Amino acid sequence: MRTIVFTGGGSAGHVTPNLALIARLRELGWRVEYIGSSTGIEKDIIRHEKIPFHSISSGKLRRYFDLKNFKDPFKVAKGVLDAYVLLRKLKPDVVFSKGGFVSVPVVVAAKMRGIPVLIHESDMTPGLANKLSVPFASKVCVTFPETLKHIKGGKAVCTGLPIRDGLLQGSAARGLQLCDFHRQKPVLLVMGGSLGAQKINEAVRASLGELLLRLQIVHICGKGHLDPSLEGKHGYKQFEYVKDELPDLLAMADIALSRAGSTSIFEFLTLRKPMLLIPLSRQASRGDQILNAESFRSQGYAAVLPEEELEPRTLVASIEQLQARADEMRKAMQGGGADRGTEAVLGLIVQTAGA
Known part of the structure; x- marks a missing residue:
């Protein structure tokens, strides 16, 4: 063995x-x-x-x-x-x-x-x-x-990025049931990374009045970042962190708002989810997310909103533009080849172990 x-x-x-x-x-x-x-x-x-x-x-x-x-x-x-x-x-x-x-x-x-x-x-x-x-x-x-x-x-x-098979097996129906959402209005998935993103959380919550007029929002906000005052708000569902439920939430989502960590954005690419990326600024990181986001923007997979420009007004406008370009992005994603990473890395592992 x-x-x-x-x-x-x-x-x-x-x-x-x-x-x-x-x-x-x-x-x-x-x-x-x-x-x-x-x-x-x-x-x-x-x-x-x-x-x-x-x-x-x-x-x-x-x-x-x-x-x-x-x-x-x-x-x-x-x-x-x-x-x-x-x-x-x-x-x-x-x-x-x-x-x-x-x-x-x-x-x-x-x-x-x-x-x-x-x-x-x-x-x-x-x-x-x-x-x-x-x-x-x-x-x-x-x-x-x-x-x-x-x-x-x-x-x-x-090689590309290994993507979990389970992510491809989510059920939109289960996601809708979990969030108490319906099919008559598109769903926006908001993710700020495993630790959450306070600036994104604040901008989304400050924009809820306008966003909920045309979207349902599932918000993965990070541990310790739940807002008790928004519990039970119609069309808005928040989680600190999800594990087993993530494939269902991804299957349910029509568009995504996220940081630009490579794991998340390649998962969105594999699932053909048009995305608005808000990369960590150079003041808070080494700038890797900015480069990731620019690569996806240039290939037509994503729109980008710099964190320095993030405020409720620009967020709402950027999400409106994302919805307008969603079909165009899905078409570009069809040739992305994001689902081949697992096989490529597995092949190298077997080859290296054998050598």
Whole structure:
């Protein structure tokens, strides 16, 4: 029996593509183990899927000054030791990393033990964790063709993003029933990422009076961001976070409003959901979401509203324009090829393990 160890965490975007691969590998008879941090979102997601989970010490990799930067290298070093011991016990044929700060010790330990490593980079430019991990990897899977030029050594392969089969099996009828919606009015799905997006939440809620005249809205607002005063409001349904219900909500939605994390936008592309993207600003990120959003805009898959321009008036106008262009976007998405990522990455995993 082949064994694979997955790693990646810090946000849902560093975990959910792994789930697509895990489901397929289990069908093929592989033994699957997962290494993550004890405090990250990956722990709950992976255990919910009943996948063996092992935690290691991890420190955050920061690009800015923080006193924690002086002690976190010691946490990373301990994480390498933790991962080294775990890998000796688990004896995997291959390690697959989706990125995030917890993945670096696992990748380094795998290299030390002579275990081949595959990395997947979702965004157009590699994050810091993946930049540090590339020298230890056999191959680097990338989502955007534009990313190939950022990976040195001829290691990069454009595979696309693994997409969970379950996302394609949602029921619009179940989604409508869950939200108490009907079919007479289009549905807007609002997502701000696994941790929520306060600025998007505020703008959407400030615009509800106008938006609900022509839309029903299901709003995934992030943990701790529910607004009790809006509970029971007709045509508006809010959730902190969804797991099993997400395929049904996606099937129900006609259009989407989202941040521009690559996992979410490629899922929308696969499901042919026209999208309005509000990427994290450069002040709040390294700018990767801005590049992701611009790529989708240029290909005709999405409209973009910069966060600096986000206010109720511009949000309403942008959603109206999105509705007007929805059919045009769906047509462009038909040639997107977003549903081939899982097979491409699986092929590399099997090939690397065999080698």
